[in-house]
Amino acid sequence: MLLANADIDNSQGLTERQKAVLDAALRLLVEEGDQLTMTAVARRASCSKETLYKWFGDRDGLLTATVQWQASKVRVAPVDGKGLDLASLTASLERFASDWLKVISSDTSIALNRVAVSHAGSGKDNLGAVVLENGRFALARRLKPVLEAGRQAGLLDFADAETAFRTFFGLVARDVQIRLLLGDRLELTEATIGGDAVRATQQFLALFGAKTGPQGL
Amino acid sequence: MLLANADIDNSQGLTERQKAVLDAALRLLVEEGDQLTMTAVARRASCSKETLYKWFGDRDGLLTATVQWQASKVRVAPVDGKGLDLASLTASLERFASDWLKVISSDTSIALNRVAVSHAGSGKDNLGAVVLENGRFALARRLKPVLEAGRQAGLLDFADAETAFRTFFGLVARDVQIRLLLGDRLELTEATIGGDAVRATQQFLALFGAKTGPQGL
DNA sequence: GCCGAACCGTAACGTACGGTACGGCTGTTG
DNA sequence: CAACAGCCGTACCGTACGTTACGGTTCGGC
Numbered sequence: 001m002l003l004a005n006a007d008i009d010n011s012q013g014l015t016e017r018q019k020a021v022l023d024a025a026l027r028l029l030v031e032e033g034d035q036l037t038m039t040a041v042a043r044r045a046s047c048s049k050e051t052l053y054k055w056f057g058d059r060d061g062l063l064t065a066t067v068q069w070q071a072s073k074v075r076v077a078p079v080d081g082k083g084l085d086l087a088s089l090t091a092s093l094e095r096f097a098s099d100w101l102k103v104i105s106s107d108t109s110i111a112l113n114r115v116a117v118s119h120a121g122s123g124k125d126n127l128g129a130v131v132l133e134n135g136r137f138a139l140a141r142r143l144k145p146v147l148e149a150g151r152q153a154g155l156l157d158f159a160d161a162e163t164a165f166r167t168f169f170g171l172v173a174r175d176v177q178i179r180l181l182l183g184d185r186l187e188l189t190e191a192t193i194g195g196d197a198v199r200a201t202q203q204f205l206a207l208f209g210a211k212t213g214p215q216g217l
Numbered sequence: 218m219l220l221a222n223a224d225i226d227n228s229q230g231l232t233e234r235q236k237a238v239l240d241a242a243l244r245l246l247v248e249e250g251d252q253l254t255m256t257a258v259a260r261r262a263s264c265s266k267e268t269l270y271k272w273f274g275d276r277d278g279l280l281t282a283t284v285q286w287q288a289s290k291v292r293v294a295p296v297d298g299k300g301l302d303l304a305s306l307t308a309s310l311e312r313f314a315s316d317w318l319k320v321i322s323s324d325t326s327i328a329l330n331r332v333a334v335s336h337a338g339s340g341k342d343n344l345g346a347v348v349l350e351n352g353r354f355a356l357a358r359r360l361k362p363v364l365e366a367g368r369q370a371g372l373l374d375f376a377d378a379e380t381a382f383r384t385f386f387g388l389v390a391r392d393v394q395i396r397l398l399l400g401d402r403l404e405l406t407e408a409t410i411g412g413d414a415v416r417a418t419q420q421f422l423a424l425f426g427a428k429t430g431p432q433g434l
Numbered sequence: 435g436c437c438g439a440a441c442c443g444t445a446a447c448g449t450a451c452g453g454t455a456c457g458g459c460t461g462t463t464g
Numbered sequence: 465c466a467a468c469a470g471c472c473g474t475a476c477c478g479t480a481c482g483t484t485a486c487g488g489t490t491c492g493g494c
Contacts, residue, residue, distance in 0.1 A: 033338040037481060048442045114338040120400030121250040121331040128400035136392055170391035174383045175353055178394055183337030183345035207420055254451060265472045
């Protein structure tokens with residue numbers, strides 16, 4: 001919860017030059033995997049290693065700053081919970097599903113999650129927590145109000161928003177993320193993602209849609 | 218598909234001493250994270266580094282052998298698809314769900330998946346493919362016959378077994394694996410797993426159960 | 435124009451670790 | 465017993481990389 005606004009603060013305290021350096025590090029991370037050496041970052045960013053150490057302390061600091069910098073960039077437009085009919089709710093859910101699939105299948109997300117998973121394997125769990133906070137938990141924070149609004153409007157029926165969210169998460173992501181992280185080729189075209197978003201939303205509504213009137217499949 | 222029987226061959230060509238060494242490596246992997254140095258393995262297994270290199274070639278060979286050795290150990294009892302009524306199908310699905318949750322939440326699985334994800338980030342994707350083949354794809358191979366039998370018996374209704382499997386996978390695993398890999402504490406007690414298995418199975422049946430007669434929730 | 439701060443490029447240092455070599459011990463074979 | 469193979473323990477080598485140090489350059493302030 002503290003991390004939620006921490007990432008906002010971070011993007012403020014950075015100079016343009018520092019942001020450019022972090023962008024270079026991010027690009028390098030995506031391209032080269034975790035062979036992210038300080039020398040490579042310095043060369044790519046056209047800065048000296050001395051500067052890297054002065055700004056970010058050590059390698060972990062640079063890694064953390066890079067992840068948080070990326071996290072601060074992907075601020076998804078919040079969905080307005082104004083239209084409370086079934087059509088708009090469906091559209092919102094499909095939008096969430098589609099956005100999420102695009103995120104987790106992006107090269108950036110895969111690279112970041114890989115380095116965070118590796119990091120969590122070693123002692124310090126900083127990166128894992130940051131990625132989790134800006135990924136899965138941020139998604140929950142944005143989606144839950146929509147679910148609650150849907151319940152308020154009599155469109156959804158669930159006891160616990162957290163449980164409902166996790167089911168939606170599972171229906172959307174399925175095995176995609178773990179397969180991508182493990183190196184499985186898995187071409188997710190725009191069309192595939194769109195279809196999956198619709199399917200997941202329909203399944204979710206079938207499970208949690210309010211039983212008012214006949215439920216058309 | 219070739220990897221499917223490769224892991225069977227491997228457990229045969231190993232001497233008892235070699236298995237003991239791999240067990241030591243596996244324990245070290247679980248305890249120490251990816252700080253798996255050749256020296257540490259040699260010390261833990263009370264063998265010389267020279268022997269490690271003679272038997273496994275290089276560090277990657279040792280890692281791969283360790284992962285395959287673990288994979289060859291977790292051969293889950295196949296479910297018999299004989300009882301074709303709803304009760305036994307439900308029991309089978311719950312059993313699969315429960316087993317899978319236990320696997321992905323085990324320290325061993327977490328450690329192995331972490332190292333495989335890291336490995337996939339670096340060039341070679343060997344470990345990722347091995348883990349995927351013995352994890353997610355092995356599960357699909359075992360579960361699909363059950364689903365097909367359920368459809369044959371008129372209990373399930375789906376067009377594509379792969380799609381149905383992936384939905385089941387999503388309903389069972391949800392966000393558990395990624396959270397654990399990223400270092401999130403997530404106590405999965407026996408009771409929690411059992412409850413989740415029942416819930417996931419009920420949700421799956423609600424989505425894919427044949428529409429014969431009124432569907433009781 | 436001069437000073438100091440910030441920064442670039444690069445050289446240098448220390449260490450960790452993958453990989454190799456070798457001496458010594460043990461069990462086996464003839 | 466002698467010869468030998470297999471293996472343990474350890475010392476050693478080369479390299480990659482994190483980290484530090486330093487000379488040279490740019491630039492804002494006086």
